[in-house]
Amino acid sequence: MIDPQRCLFHTGLTSIQGPLIFVRNAQGVGLYERVEVRAMHDDVRLGRVVLIADDKVIVEVFQGTEGLSLGEARVKFLSESILLNVGPSMLGRIYNGVGAPIDGGPEIVARRRLRIDGNAINPVRRVVPREFIETGVAAIDAMNSLVRGQKLPIFSGSGLSHDRLASNIARFSRLRGTQAEKFAVVFAAIGVTFDTAEHFRREMDEYGAMQRIALFLNLASDPSAERLLTPRVALTAAEYLAYEEGRHVLVILTDMTNYCEALREVSSSHGEVPSRKGYPGYMYSDLASIYERAGRISGRPGSITQIPILSMPNDDITHPIPDLSGYITEGQIVLDRELDRRGIFPPIKLLPCLSRLMNHGIGKNMTHVDHPAFAQQLYSSYAQAHHLRLLSSVVGEEGLSAADRQLLRFGERMDDEFIRQDDFRRTLEETFDLGWMLLAELPDEVLVRLSDDQIDEHIKRHRHDS
Amino acid sequence: MSRAEVFLINGPVLKARPDGNFQMKEAVFVGDDRLIAEVIRLDADAITVQVFEDTTGLSPGVLIAGSGLPLAVELGPGLLGAMFDGIQRPLRAVAGASGDFLGTAVDVPSLDRERQWRYQPVVDEGTEVSGGHCIGEVAETPNLMHRVMIPPDVAGTVVWRAPAGSYCIDTPLAGIRSAQGMVEVSMLSRWPIRVPRPFRQRLALRSPLWTGQRIIDTLYPIAKGGTGAMPGGFGTGKTVLQQTLAKWCDADVIIYIGCGERGNEMAGVLEEFPGLEDPRTGRMLMERTVLIANTSNMPVAAREASIYTGITMGEYFRDQGYDVALFADSISRWAEALREISGRLEELPAEEGYPAYLPSRLAEFFERAGRTKALAGQESSLTVVGTVSPPGGDFSEPVTAHSRRYVKSFLALDRDRAQARFYPAIHPLQSYSEYVTSTAQWWQHHGGVRWAERRERMLALLQEQARLEKMVKIVGRDALPPSQREVLVCAEVTVEGLLRQSAFSHTDRYCAPEKQAAMLGLIDYFTQRAHELVQAGVDPDTLLTLPVVRRLQRMGEDIDNESLADFADLTHALDDALDALASSMQQKSGEQQAVGE
């Protein structure tokens, strides 16, 4: 299908609409093929063929159509998909949103050129992720454990400390009981401010980890349609690092809300029938083509773990962006404005959090044989405490029984002592110990998720201590 | 064969100028790579096709070749234990041919042509046979006899037949002289995915699809041959529940369709099922399972086809006389695929961008479930259960609302329960089943004496609990009289003790009928005794502090299916504790009386 001989296409455009340009009569053009659009001066922009009809070709221009004119713009069809050069020494570098180095360093010596769209992993070749990652964050390790190859997003709100949490996770994370392995972080800034990206870079630098990081920056001031490429470019780099260099790659994508907004903008310029809130009906599939690139592949040493960050518009978890993401990812960590206001960091709102792969990575031989019951009991008691908190705000604490008051107190201590940990790393053992101690404050009758043996082993010990 | 030249390419949708005749729903091949596609619209001077594979790089002018046949699946030995994509490409063989990633066109047959199967004929030459008639058998697994059947539209006399022996699936095994001429029958047959396979008649539903999940079997049963939907927001437990049913339900064959969901979930099934035993046959679960995986990042048109591919396989095993259960996760992703293709065709949308034909397609799909008498007379069933993923967890959206019209068992998953890690998070008051009367008989014969009556009582209790919870929110629990707090206590014990059931607990993930009956009986007994005690003046909240009541709330995971005697022990312990409470009560009131006198 590739025809290197195909010439420059000088045709006059028939129309420009938002990020789309319409070209007449392009013969032999292939769907999704890479296009270069040359404006009057020497500025070359990247585009892609998105529809081909009898009399026209529609090209999506990722770097904006500002300044293009019908008469003068020239279009070149390149007979290939959009590709990324990958090769050794990709780490420790900074790239723009389409994967070109912008740190003044040399070009990447391309060992391969990979399609940024990637291909779906054949499900029979996947390995179920089960290696527990100790993130050092108690609310995650104990109750929403992360495993290698998982996609676990942070659902946040504007102004909340998701970036701080993400960089803590990137710094603290380690596998238990192993030495440092080939580890890398790919950070994709999607429509965020320069400060956010710079802050992350500095944090990593201080930690001496810069040599293991690749940063891809599409900043707020960059063209919005380019955001459609940035996560794909970053994941293509991650796939190279994971599957060819054998590294365990943590991919942080921030902020996926900006990505979705770009998607909506481009979709509406196509005149597509929108689904909820103006977002395109295919947004689920589109997001899946990004998130599903996390995982492990049988027979290949590396892995891709994703932590996408998204800010929920109006803190609304039912908004299409968090909603569709939640339907694709393997759980979510939700941040809460109220905890944040109370000065609790990380402000993790436990109840809506979930890690679906947790059961694969915890328990006997992995963390602790009683870890599942421990997490269940913490959750169930915390949910009860939450319920009682709402109740007592109406009827007052006097309306509650003694056991209920103990539960209330438990809930408060969970917020203040368990969830709150500021920027300190907690080992899993410390986390377990703290959790059992808090549970020991509760009477046996509410500990129905624990067996008698578990109560004897973990709870009684703490009761004796106190 | 007819040909057509492509002039429009819009994602998976192509338009082409035909040369020759095409039919609606005809399978066609695009370009030199022979991408598989299907005709979805015919106009005077154009055909429209949807392509089931990646169309990247396709150019106008490329040729489409007709096949003259509708899109069909291959049926025969080799289905069980395999994993296919939405248009029945065998994913293991595809991986063998093209590596870890999908995408490049590969040409591998759906069912292995090389493998030989031991075949045993069961008819002799000269036998009169007709559609559905079994002519021979293949033990596809030690537990499932694959019956080689005469195609539905063929009738005649067996003029020759192969002797017992090992054959490949496409080797002719019998010749039938029919009105249309000689027909050769092999193990392999084909059937168009969008056409229901014929049967002689529909039968009334009689027994439950036994799932081993208490909240389903005891409260909201699904009948064999029935339909069910499980709607719920993300993370409420739909997939875990579906997989749990696929593992433990008492069907002979399971069709599990991952329709637009996660790759890791399918990998999980592949990893787990081969190591789990069917509690009834002792064979590995994978041996009775066909997997169809068209994950969210695989081509969207093939996702649309996947549920038809699956249900056609289901009907095929049903026609052999087996009880089949089909699980589709998720119906919503299928509907979205429909919406996406419809959008590219620029059809006029109805609700929320879905095409106006969404409800009729849903109805057609669920109608393919049923208990039937096959053409050859066997009675068997095909049960269909789908998950629904409503945007924002809102059940009024079109896919949930329309599914609800066509399914008879509705298991609503509740976000609050899931967040409290209460599983299965099925909401007992928002769910319903129309199979309660048809399965009551069955319970009578399986230890569930007085099942219907106890079930009613339990539902009434839960209903009353919901009403009282509202009052508690206003006045506080302590303000309620003992009789009402008694209801709350009994409901809490019921919910924790009976309805909670972890899919990950080795003892409790599957609950046998006898254990369920014992647990229901025990909870019912506790409720009655609690009532007597409260009448006698015991404070209901003290019941919760009894160690034996803690045991009651943990009995599901503490007592396994084989240790039914432990329930008798638990009953005695309960009696002892409650008797002690009653007598201390009498003593106390005796003392009070004495003081009063």
Ligand SMILES: Nc1ncnc2c1ncn2[C@@H]1O[C@H](COP(=O)(O)OP(=O)(O)OP(=O)(O)O)[C@@H](O)[C@H]1O
């Ligand atoms: N019956 C159960 N027993 C124990 N845990 C459960 C059960 N059901 C669900 N869970 C827990 O809840 C998590 C989410 O469940 P599941 O993946 O089935 O949700 P879902 O409704 O399919 O979500 P989505 O719509 O996003 O696919 C599981 O990973 C598991 O930890």
Ligand SMILES: [Mg+2]
């Ligand atoms: Mg699911």
